[in-house]
Structures are given as structure tokens and as C-alpha cells.
Amino acid sequence: MKNLLNFLYRNNFFFVFLLLEIICFLILIKNNGYQGSSLLNSSNKISAKVYEVEADAKEYLLLKDENERLAKMNTFLLNRIKLGYAAIPLKTYTVHDTLYKQEYEFMSGKAINSSVNKRNNYLTLNIGSAQGVTNDMAVITSDGIIGIVKDVSENFSSVMSILHKDVRVNCQLKKDASYGPLIWDGSDYRFSNLTDIPTHAKIKKGDTVITSSLSGIFPEGILVGFVESYEQRPNESFYTVKVRLSADFKKVNHVSVIKYNYKTERDSLEIKSQVQSDK
């Protein structure tokens, strides 16, 4: 017995080490059971307090992100309310003025279908003849021109977008009013070509392109896009200008349909004089 105690005493370092390791393993094994020792996990007073302080500090650092997240959530919810309860205004806005005659009337509608990747692209609007839409009306968004109404049913209308081989809208450079038809070549929905621009026009990249009153459909001065590049093609005496369209055709949602009040009068006059001169 004395020898044993002696032995233990001489090797106390090793035995204390062994004892501590055994304690560690006991804790480890005990903690694997159902009743984990509550003293040694992060739910005890000290570590819980430290973590609480840490979380508080972190919360302050993340306030900005949190605010942004809340703001986003708010906008999202507000949008939901608006969509849910506000009726889409389908009224026509008319102004009676004795000095100025109203040439164009605007109606708002919503694109419920659209495409950009076909050769001839169409949009469908949720307003139709019942709301006063007829053929050959112009369609724009707040960003730029979209297209021309082609067919109308009672509550819907079909719109040829300017991304269509048959749509030629007369457009002009805002700077010097050189005009020409805007024709889409079918490649990229973000660009279209403004053709027949005289070579004396001084074009710069970034110049604004707007609609011209020559089209007879669009009011003058509606934004079309910006000059991306221009070239004189072989055997042509005009410039072809590549225009970056300002309207994003992938995100068309709310649109305005434009009614030209004197369209019939203008068309019949133009046709009449043509017929007369042909005679």
C-alpha cells in the first residue's frame, strides 16, 4: 500500500493528467446522452451573457442592412396593396381648351403579354375597343415608344412592337431634325436602325432620337433612344444609325395608348390630294 502511494506520488503529474483527461471524457460521454450537463454548454449564465452582449453589439452594426431590408419589405407590401385594390384607370383624359386644340389623347393600359425574341414581336394590352382603342394608335411607356396597335377586340388589343419587320416609325435626331424610318433588323431587341439619315447630318454617339410628326401616329418628340453608332453602307448615300432603344422591351408593364384626334381628317386629305394628282 505504501509502495503504491509512493508510486502515485512520484508520478503525480502523470496521474493528475490522466484524471483530468478522464474527467473530460466523462463530460464528453455524459453530454452525448439526453440530459446534457447544463453547466458546460452555452446556455449557462456566463456564456449566455457574453453571447447576448455580442448579439446586441452585432445588431447595432447591422442596423443599416436591417433598415434596407425593412424598406424593401415595405415597398413590396405597399406594391401588393396597390395592385390589390387600385383599379387600373382606363379613363380617357380630355382637356377642353379654347386656345389650344387637343391633338392627342392618352389612355393608360397594361401589357399582359409581350415578346422580344421573335422576328415579329407583338404585345397584348388589357384595353380594347370598349375603352376607345382603335387601329393605328401609338403605344408608349414612360421610357420610350413601344409600337402601334394592330387589332382590337372588345377588351384587348394587339400591338405590333417596333421590333417587327413591318413597323416603320418615322424618327428624327433631336439635334437637327434629320429624319428617317426606324427599322428593326431582327437581331438584338435592345437596338434598332434609323435609316436614310442624310450624310451631312453631324451625328455623335449618344445623340437623342425622338419621334417625328411625319409618322402621323406618334406625337412629335417622344423619346426613342440614343445613337449607339452609325455607318454609311456600301452603295448607299445615307447613313444608317444604330439606336439603343430607351424602352426596355423585356420589362414593359404600364403603357400609354395615344389617340390622334385628327387622324381621319389628315389621312383622308392626304389620300384625296394623292388621288387628285394621280389623275
Add this chain to the structure above:
Amino acid sequence: MINNLIRNSVRFIVLVLLQVLIVQNIRLGSYIILFPYVLFILLLPFETPKLVVLFASFFIGLTIDMFYDTAGIHAAACTMIGFARYYILKLLSPREGYDPGLIPNVESMGPVWFITYSAIIIFIHHLFFFYLEIFRFDEFFRTLLRVLLSTIGTFCFVYIVQFLFYKADRNK
């Protein structure tokens, strides 16, 4: 003596807080996990009685276990290096022995000595910790890789952090 006790207690608290509040939030992937708190055991003065080293290691291990929810694993690994430290110090001892009153840091022992000393101890700690954590051998090489990478990571961290306690010790 009392001074020493206070200094080491402060170091204990600072390192535990550093580990729990800052290092725990550094995420470098699942292969590099840093445990710079072992610096506490590394920096215990040379003349600390070996049993005190053992108990101090056990205690800091338990404290870290409390925060990491690892129940005894850190304590086991720390007790192991507390035990091994005695023999490693003996092995690395210069011919004339250690000067009393010194602590094993870069300033007093030089970088080469400190790198050998801390690398061995950190490696033992991580070896023990990661294998105890996984507690089986069927991810042997992945765990080994984790041990090696984490050892390198912790070592770099420790080497930098020990300069934090540098000035205080020089001023004594």
C-alpha cells in the same frame, strides 16, 4: 508572483473573449478553424509548476467548451498540451536552462525557438481536438488535412497576437 497571476488572468480573459467574440466569427471554410486561445498555455511562464499548468490548461479548455458547446473536447485537448508542454520545454531547453522570470515568447527566446515550440504544441492540440471531435477514423485524411491547415492558420494568428502581449511584458 501576484503580479504574474494577475497578468495571466487578464491574458486568460482577453484570449477567451478574442476567441469567442472575434475568431469564432472568422470563417475561412471548413478546413481552417482557428484556436488562438492556446496562446494562453503557450505563454505561461517557464517556472510555473507543472501541475498548475495542467490545471490552467484544463480550465481554459472547459471555458472554451462552455462557449463552443463542445463538452470536454477542448478541455481534453488542452489538458493534453498542458501535459506535453512540460516535456517539450525539457526537450527544447537550452544547455544552461531557462532564465527565471521569462515567458516563452519571441522576445525572450527568439523566433526560431518560438516557432518550433508553438508549432509542436498547436499541432498536438489540433490533432487531438479534430480527431476527438469527429471521433472515428473513416474521414481520416480529410481530418488530417484539416489538422494541418488549421495548425498553420492558428500558428500565424498566434504569432501575430503574441506581439499584443509583448509590450506589457517588456515594461515590467
